[in-house]
Each structure stands twice: as structure tokens, then as C-alpha cells.
Amino acid sequence: MNWDDARVFLSVARAGSLRGAAETLDLGLATVARRIERLEAALGVPLFLRHQSGYRLSDEGAALVPRAEALETAAHAFGAGASARSQVAGQVRLATAETLASNLILPALPRLLGRHPQLSLAISTDIASVDLNRHEADLALRMQAPVHGNVTRQRLARVGYGLYGSPDLVAASDRGAEVPLIGWDASHANLLVARWITARLAGRPPVLATTTLSAQAQAARIGLGLAVLPDFLGRGTGLTRAREQTGMTQDMWLVIHRDLATVPRVRAVAGFLRDLIAEHRALLNG
Incomplete structure (x- = not known):
């Protein structure tokens, strides 16, 4: 799973909508939608159930949330380590x-x-x-x-x-x-x-x-x-x-x-x- 797509997936899962995720990530609505579609195509499973009220996780999507969160934790740790190494x-x-x-x-x-x-x-x-x-x-x-x-x-x-x-x-x-x-x-x-x-x-x-x-x-x-x-x-x-x-x-x-x-x-x-x-x-x- 690509971390850049995984963070978009997590943001949509947490916000419950493309618009909420787009605002959180400071991305365009179309970009967020395209990232989700790309990730679903790569995994071969639907990650969300689309409703008029928003996006709800599918069973497959819910099963991937812990893995995406593990990627998020690793990315934050990597960034913190790089920041520490760059400190004077x-x-x-x-x-x-x-x-x-x-x-x-x-x-x-x-x-x-x-x-x-x-x-x-x-x-x-x-x-x-x-x-x-x-x-x-x-x-x-x-x-x-x-x-x-x-x-x-x-x-x-x-x-x-x-x-x-x-x-x-x-x-x-x-x-x-x-x-x-x-x-x-x-x-x-x-x-x-x-x-x-x-x-x-x-x-x-x-x-x-x-x-x-x-x-x-x-x-x-x-x-x-x-x-x-x-x-x-x-x-x-x-x-x-x-x-x-x-x-x-x-x-x-x-x-x-x-x-x-x-x-x-x-x-x-x-x-x-x-x-x-x-x-x-x-x-x-x-």
C-alpha cells in the first residue's frame, strides 16, 4: 500500500466524506476521489460504500484501516527521526x-x-x-x-x-x-x-x-x-x-x-x- 494513497484512505474513513478529507488534506475534491479510485483498483476491492450521506467503509476497507494506521505511525516516526537528525x-x-x-x-x-x-x-x-x-x-x-x-x-x-x-x-x-x-x-x-x-x-x-x-x-x-x-x-x-x-x-x-x-x-x-x-x-x- 502506497502511503500517500493510504493517508487519503484514512482521511476519508475518518471524515466520512470526500469533501471532509479534501479539506483536512488541503487537496482538491477530484484529487481525493481519484486517489481512492486508484487504491481500490490496485487492491481489487471496494473500500467504501457510497451513499448520499457520505462514504462508509466496506468490510474490506474496515479490515485495511489498522494496516493504514500502522503506515501512518511509521511515517510519523520516520519524519520525527529525520527532523531530529537535522537538528543543530x-x-x-x-x-x-x-x-x-x-x-x-x-x-x-x-x-x-x-x-x-x-x-x-x-x-x-x-x-x-x-x-x-x-x-x-x-x-x-x-x-x-x-x-x-x-x-x-x-x-x-x-x-x-x-x-x-x-x-x-x-x-x-x-x-x-x-x-x-x-x-x-x-x-x-x-x-x-x-x-x-x-x-x-x-x-x-x-x-x-x-x-x-x-x-x-x-x-x-x-x-x-x-x-x-x-x-x-x-x-x-x-x-x-x-x-x-x-x-x-x-x-x-x-x-x-x-x-x-x-x-x-x-x-x-x-x-x-x-x-x-x-x-x-x-x-x-x-
């Missing part, structure tokens, strides 16, 4: 840089959680040690795209970098004076920005070496030296940008474990990140 609920694990989390993602997070109150986020900012292929995170917002692995990747923006510091140090640098520079410790010497600073220092030691951009921004803010910072961080923290150009840009990538790309809660977070980066693209580009 549960925890999503996001790996990203601490500066992106603190300066871009967290301020906008109430918007996402307001739309999806059953969603929760676990944000890891120790991004270097997080491997999506080992299911250590569901998705990542990072400055370097993975070359291998069971992941999808999408470039969202190009991030610009500048030389930032307090107004007096930037003014001195713009006049050509040698000013102290803030750099990275040896464990981060392979970073693009670390290599630029090392070349710019030309053998001089940095006034301060750190392991995080946030520490460098704070050190620049209190006047210890100039730091190479992404423009969204430098401008977002009230620092002054030097005229000297670093010539550095990095692509920002959204990386998602391929097996989770269609999961509703992961899709919701990925969509939120895409929209958020699009809103701030001008600031990110520098």
Missing part, C-alpha cells in the same frame, strides 16, 4: 589560532549560539598539535592548508601583515631610526613572520621573543618594540602601523574532516565561520 545540536570541536579565537570568533559567538541553543563549541587554540585526520577536531580555521588527509579545504581570506607598535616608536621607525623589534622564540623560527623578523634584525637580537601573537601585541602596546602582526590584530588593538611594508600575506583556510562535512552541527559552525570571515574580509586583508 551537540558539541563541535574547532581548532584555530588563539588570536582568531579571541579577536574574531568569541565576540561573534553569541550570534551562533543564539540561533542554535543546543549547540556547544570546544575551541582548541593549540592548533599545531591538532590533527583532523585523527579526529582530534571536527574542523579548523588555520593559516596553512593541509596537503594530505581526509579533509575538505576552502580558502576564506588573505590575511595581511604589518609592522605595528606604539606611536612614538612607529614615528621613529618611519624617520629611519633603528628601533627594537619583537620576535619569536627558536621553536617558532620556521614561521613566515619569524623569518621576516630575523632577516629584518640582520643579526641583532630581538628585544623580546615570545611564542604567541597576543603576547607580541601586548609588548608592542606598552612600547617594548615593534612587532609584525596580522592587520586584524594590530588595528583591532589600537596599535599604530608603520609605513614600512612587510610584503607578507597568508591565506586563511577552513578545513573540515570529510566524514563530518554534512553533519548539521558541523555545517552550522562552518557556515558561521564563512559568514564571519566575509564580514571582516577588508580588515583581514589589511
Whole structure:
């Protein structure tokens, strides 16, 4: 028995008329009549006795009511299960840089959680040690795209970098004076920005070496030296940008474990990140 015809059969049986069923199902009167005729033809038995007062179930029709109701129950359960699976609920694990989390993602997070109150986020900012292929995170917002692995990747923006510091140090640098520079410790010497600073220092030691951009921004803010910072961080923290150009840009990538790309809660977070980066693209580009 086709469920679409079975629900029409049940509606006529309950309403006692074609018109009542048509109103309940929001179908045309002719459509309801045609469905009943089709079902009777397929089963080879009359389901209703037609009277001027309405439609009454035949013995054969009455015997089929429990089966049609079983189909109705199964259809409702199927729909409820699909609805539950499509709900944005549960925890999503996001790996990203601490500066992106603190300066871009967290301020906008109430918007996402307001739309999806059953969603929760676990944000890891120790991004270097997080491997999506080992299911250590569901998705990542990072400055370097993975070359291998069971992941999808999408470039969202190009991030610009500048030389930032307090107004007096930037003014001195713009006049050509040698000013102290803030750099990275040896464990981060392979970073693009670390290599630029090392070349710019030309053998001089940095006034301060750190392991995080946030520490460098704070050190620049209190006047210890100039730091190479992404423009969204430098401008977002009230620092002054030097005229000297670093010539550095990095692509920002959204990386998602391929097996989770269609999961509703992961899709919701990925969509939120895409929209958020699009809103701030001008600031990110520098």
C-alpha cells in the first residue's frame, strides 16, 4: 500500500466524506476521489460504500484501516527521526589560532549560539598539535592548508601583515631610526613572520621573543618594540602601523574532516565561520 494513497484512505474513513478529507488534506475534491479510485483498483476491492450521506467503509476497507494506521505511525516516526537528525545540536570541536579565537570568533559567538541553543563549541587554540585526520577536531580555521588527509579545504581570506607598535616608536621607525623589534622564540623560527623578523634584525637580537601573537601585541602596546602582526590584530588593538611594508600575506583556510562535512552541527559552525570571515574580509586583508 502506497502511503500517500493510504493517508487519503484514512482521511476519508475518518471524515466520512470526500469533501471532509479534501479539506483536512488541503487537496482538491477530484484529487481525493481519484486517489481512492486508484487504491481500490490496485487492491481489487471496494473500500467504501457510497451513499448520499457520505462514504462508509466496506468490510474490506474496515479490515485495511489498522494496516493504514500502522503506515501512518511509521511515517510519523520516520519524519520525527529525520527532523531530529537535522537538528543543530551537540558539541563541535574547532581548532584555530588563539588570536582568531579571541579577536574574531568569541565576540561573534553569541550570534551562533543564539540561533542554535543546543549547540556547544570546544575551541582548541593549540592548533599545531591538532590533527583532523585523527579526529582530534571536527574542523579548523588555520593559516596553512593541509596537503594530505581526509579533509575538505576552502580558502576564506588573505590575511595581511604589518609592522605595528606604539606611536612614538612607529614615528621613529618611519624617520629611519633603528628601533627594537619583537620576535619569536627558536621553536617558532620556521614561521613566515619569524623569518621576516630575523632577516629584518640582520643579526641583532630581538628585544623580546615570545611564542604567541597576543603576547607580541601586548609588548608592542606598552612600547617594548615593534612587532609584525596580522592587520586584524594590530588595528583591532589600537596599535599604530608603520609605513614600512612587510610584503607578507597568508591565506586563511577552513578545513573540515570529510566524514563530518554534512553533519548539521558541523555545517552550522562552518557556515558561521564563512559568514564571519566575509564580514571582516577588508580588515583581514589589511
